[in-house]
Amino acid sequence: MKYYRSHVLIGINETSLAAGVESFIKALRAELSKTGLSDEINLLETGPLGFFGKGICLTVYPENVNYENLKEADIPELVQEHFLKGRPVARLMLDSAGKFSPKFNYKSRIVLRNSGIIDPESIDDYIGTGGYEAWEKALTKMQPKDIIEEVKESGLRGRGGAGFPAGVKWSFTAPLEAKQKYVVVNADEGEPGTFKDRLIMEGDPHQLLEGLMICARAIGATKAYIYIRGEYKLCIMRLQKAIDDCRSYGIIGENIFESGFDLDIQIKIGAGAYVCGEETAMIESLEGNRGHPRWKPPFPGVKGLWQAPTVVNNVETLANVPFIIIKGAQEYKKFGTPQCTGTKVYTILGDVAYPGLCEVDMGTTLRTIINEYAGGMKKGFKFKAALVGGAAGMFLSEKLLDVKMDLASLDQYSAVLGSGAILVMNEHQSIVDMLWSILRFFRHESCGKCSPCKTGTQQLYLLISKIKKGEGTMEDVELMQNIAEAMQQTSFCALGQSPIMAIRSAIENFRDEFIAITQK
Amino acid sequence: MYKEICVKYAPNKDNLIHILHEIQDTHPQHYISADAVKEISEYLKLPENHIYGVLTFYSMYSTTPRGKNIIRLCESPPCYIKGSYNILRKLKTLLGVGVGETTKDGVFTLELCACLGVCGNAPVMMINDDVYGDLSEEKVEDIIEKIRGRN
Numbered sequence: 001m002k003y004y005r006s007h008v009l010i011g012i013n014e015t016s017l018a019a020g021v022e023s024f025i026k027a028l029r030a031e032l033s034k035t036g037l038s039d040e041i042n043l044l045e046t047g048p049l050g051f052f053g054k055g056i057c058l059t060v061y062p063e064n065v066n067y068e069n070l071k072e073a074d075i076p077e078l079v080q081e082h083f084l085k086g087r088p089v090a091r092l093m094l095d096s097a098g099k100f101s102p103k104f105n106y107k108s109r110i111v112l113r114n115s116g117i118i119d120p121e122s123i124d125d126y127i128g129t130g131g132y133e134a135w136e137k138a139l140t141k142m143q144p145k146d147i148i149e150e151v152k153e154s155g156l157r158g159r160g161g162a163g164f165p166a167g168v169k170w171s172f173t174a175p176l177e178a179k180q181k182y183v184v185v186n187a188d189e190g191e192p193g194t195f196k197d198r199l200i201m202e203g204d205p206h207q208l209l210e211g212l213m214i215c216a217r218a219i220g221a222t223k224a225y226i227y228i229r230g231e232y233k234l235c236i237m238r239l240q241k242a243i244d245d246c247r248s249y250g251i252i253g254e255n256i257f258e259s260g261f262d263l264d265i266q267i268k269i270g271a272g273a274y275v276c277g278e279e280t281a282m283i284e285s286l287e288g289n290r291g292h293p294r295w296k297p298p299f300p301g302v303k304g305l306w307q308a309p310t311v312v313n314n315v316e317t318l319a320n321v322p323f324i325i326i327k328g329a330q331e332y333k334k335f336g337t338p339q340c341t342g343t344k345v346y347t348i349l350g351d352v353a354y355p356g357l358c359e360v361d362m363g364t365t366l367r368t369i370i371n372e373y374a375g376g377m378k379k380g381f382k383f384k385a386a387l388v389g390g391a392a393g394m395f396l397s398e399k400l401l402d403v404k405m406d407l408a409s410l411d412q413y414s415a416v417l418g419s420g421a422i423l424v425m426n427e428h429q430s431i432v433d434m435l436w437s438i439l440r441f442f443r444h445e446s447c448g449k450c451s452p453c454k455t456g457t458q459q460l461y462l463l464i465s466k467i468k469k470g471e472g473t474m475e476d477v478e479l480m481q482n483i484a485e486a487m488q489q490t491s492f493c494a495l496g497q498s499p500i501m502a503i504r505s506a507i508e509n510f511r512d513e514f515i516a517i518t519q520k
Numbered sequence: 521m522y523k524e525i526c527v528k529y530a531p532n533k534d535n536l537i538h539i540l541h542e543i544q545d546t547h548p549q550h551y552i553s554a555d556a557v558k559e560i561s562e563y564l565k566l567p568e569n570h571i572y573g574v575l576t577f578y579s580m581y582s583t584t585p586r587g588k589n590i591i592r593l594c595e596s597p598p599c600y601i602k603g604s605y606n607i608l609r610k611l612k613t614l615l616g617v618g619v620g621e622t623t624k625d626g627v628f629t630l631e632l633c634a635c636l637g638v639c640g641n642a643p644v645m646m647i648n649d650d651v652y653g654d655l656s657e658e659k660v661e662d663i664i665e666k667i668r669g670r671n
Contacts, residue, residue: 273577429601
């Protein structure tokens with residue numbers, strides 16, 4: 001094996017592609033070979049680096065220096081100064097004072113263990129990190145019921161928002177006799193502020209596929225679909241390549257590893273509808289219909305896609321599974337809290353110093369996440385609120401910063417973990433304004449199937465618009481809460497049941513702001 | 521002409537969304553015409569009203585002709601709070617059109633959309649398949665100029 005003095009990781013993502021990362025890499029390679037450094041510096045094109053820098057971003061190891069917003073014109077200086085002489089170029093660094101470097105925390109990563117380290121488009125890279133060993137074990141050394149027991153024992157709960165135990169979900173479908181069963185991966189990530197699944201798929205598509213395969217074996221499904229947003233072009237491309245590679249390696253297909261088990265995986269693309277993240281609406285969409293949710297029960301686990309038993313799991317949930325199979329439930333339970341095991345992937349946005357992606361133990365406090373993984377608040381700004389879980393999430397005020405972030409602890413404060421989006425707001429930003437934006441979102445995304453949601457989201461939008469203009473009263477504020485409560489009780493699916501979270505938490509935690517604006 | 525696209529997919533209802541995507545993407549005016557609906561209906565043996573139902577449900581599809589380049593600016597909370605409305609104002613001035621409208625030369629259509637999942641670089645817009653993040657009014661001007669130059 002070649003020994004490199006330094007490894008340069010380049011994040012290939014939507015933003016860096018738009019900034020011209022492909023020609024940048026060519027120019028960088030040319031410069032390295034011109035200076036004779038090609039054998040000393042390893043250039044690796046990878047997925048998300050863990051911080052959301054502008055434009056083209058690099059991380060240089062072993063020194064862990066991060067650059068952002070690089071231009072081709074910067075290359076000679078970068079190569080001369082840093083790669084040749086070992087003096088990082090402060091002017092181009094993410095933090096020019098050099099004090100902050102994102103905490104990568106690779107020791108306690110499960111889902112993102114390879115993210116930003118391997119080439120996501122190379123199946124060999126994934127196999128090189130122990131990839132598909134869990135699949136082989138599940139297929140050749142374990143019975144379906146052993147797999148389900150292991151996943152149940154691990155305590156893995158769904159990471160899509162609702163938090164239902166994954167092993168229990170599988171155990172409903174596994175014993176059913178049916179000609180055909182399906183696994184559907186919910187990759188229709190539409191919650192505003194959430195894009196963890198995109199980064200998981202972009203950074204390590206094979207790990208998701210491996211989790212999906214194990215789930216298919218556990219419930220006896222020979223067909224699987226990944227339902228992914230039409231906007232996620234890069235993800236679609238990488239996943240398709242990963243599936244094709246698996247097929248040519250014999251990892252999926254017919255009679256896999258001579259076990260007699262067949263499995264085929266297909267990608268299905270969405271067309272822009274938030275409600276399709278709801279599992280039954282997604283199934284309708286997969287069948288080629290409008291994305292209207294279905295009545296439950298029967299649950300998809302019993303009657304789902306084309307009325308066949310179907311397990312629908314979130315991307316992050318499945319990406320946890322290979323670890324559980326290979327290391328065992330006991331090892332998995334060492335992460336997180338006893339009531340809520342494992343890790344959680346978050347995207348931290350807004351007025352923090354370094355917005356980014358992180359994976360931490362369940363139960364880590366919001367304060368720790370903001371301070372240690374995002375470098376605290378942006379200079380000159382004070383924390384006001386964090387919108388946790390996107391539009392269907394809630395506003396947490398400063399007094400909740402030390403609450404453990406896991407499904408069980410948050411539940412005590414009737415708060416939700418949601419999908420793992422953390423949007424930090426500063427003291428100058430208006431909660432009313434933000435709530436307006438959230439309610440406008442719901443109005444737009446209501447599918448129109450049931451009246452409480454169709455009419456309710458419209459009324460909520462009208463009320464918040466009135467309040468925002470300074471023409472509302474506190475009665476309007478109360479009315480908003482009453483409508484949202486009625487919607488929670490009567491709406492057909494989770495979409496109409498969600499606006500109450502943001503509304504109630506905003507009114508409870510920031511009542512003064514509503515009083516001030518209604519008395520204008 | 522749409523038949524050629526249809527036959528790439530098995531004549532099953534669940535391929536409708538894929539067929540619609542491909543027809544729209546390959547049409548120079550990025551929309552699905554009445555003729556297209558008719559041909560899909562014949563191919564999939566589905567009533568036209570079912571196809572219209574699906575077509576109008578999903579926000580990525582259009583039943584009216586659009587420009588060569590579709591600008592989709594995100595208006596969801598994370599982008600909103602980072603000033604997506606200033607960007608919208610700038611785009612409206614630059615292009616001389618409102619939301620949902622196409623420029624006279626047919627080069628651009630301006631649309632608003634929900635979260636694109638690139639919130640780390642808010643405010644964000646997509647033009648066709650490309651994502652543009654960390655937008656500022658100056659940056660938007662550059663981007664529009666560049667694309668105009670190409671057309």
